[in-house]
Amino acid sequence: MADATKRQGKLKRFLGEFKTFAIKGNMMDMAVGMIVGGAFTALVISIVNHIATPLMSVLIGIDFSEWTILLPQLYGSGGPNYLEIGLFLNSIISFIVVAFVVFLFVKAINKFHKKAEEKPVPAKPTKEEELLTEIRDILKSIRQGDGSSVL
Numbered sequence: 001m002a003d004a005t006k007r008q009g010k011l012k013r014f015l016g017e018f019k020t021f022a023i024k025g026n027m028m029d030m031a032v033g034m035i036v037g038g039a040f041t042a043l044v045i046s047i048v049n050h051i052a053t054p055l056m057s058v059l060i061g062i063d064f065s066e067w068t069i070l071l072p073q074l075y076g077s078g079g080p081n082y083l084e085i086g087l088f089l090n091s092i093i094s095f096i097v098v099a100f101v102v103f104l105f106v107k108a109i110n111k112f113h114k115k116a117e118e119k120p121v122p123a124k125p126t127k128e129e130e131l132l133t134e135i136r137d138i139l140k141s142i143r144q145g146d147g148s149s150v151l
Contacts, residue, residue, distance in 0.1 A: 040098070040101075041094075041098065044094050044097050044098050044101075045094055047097065048090050048093045048094045048097065049065070049090060052093055052097075053065050053090055053093070063086075064085070064086045064089050065086040065087065065089075065090060066086055067084075067085040067086035067089070068082040068083060068084050068085060068086065069082060069083040069085060070082055071083060
């Protein structure tokens, strides 16, 4: 009976933590990130497939998106099987583009956070300000009847 009560308490705490997590907006932030990430991935794939790959094939003279390796047929399988090396290269290019953009994004965010964390250092007083402060302190001590000799 004590185990059941203990499990119910743990379950309540777990559900309470989940509720706090969901209400704080973390879940919404993740959902928005997933949606934007999906759209960004589609954009990058389109750029690689429709712009980068054709440009590279013009510059290099080879259209590697069509590169394939014919695999031998085993056990009377249906049609021919291919290793699609060109599509794999497109995926590598997509990964590099996404990784680079994410790197730039994180770098910009870190720079922003660094600026927000930096507190402006108060300017050092000039020589004139230091002398005026000394004079002020001396005058205060004279007014208070210190009686000590200044000179």
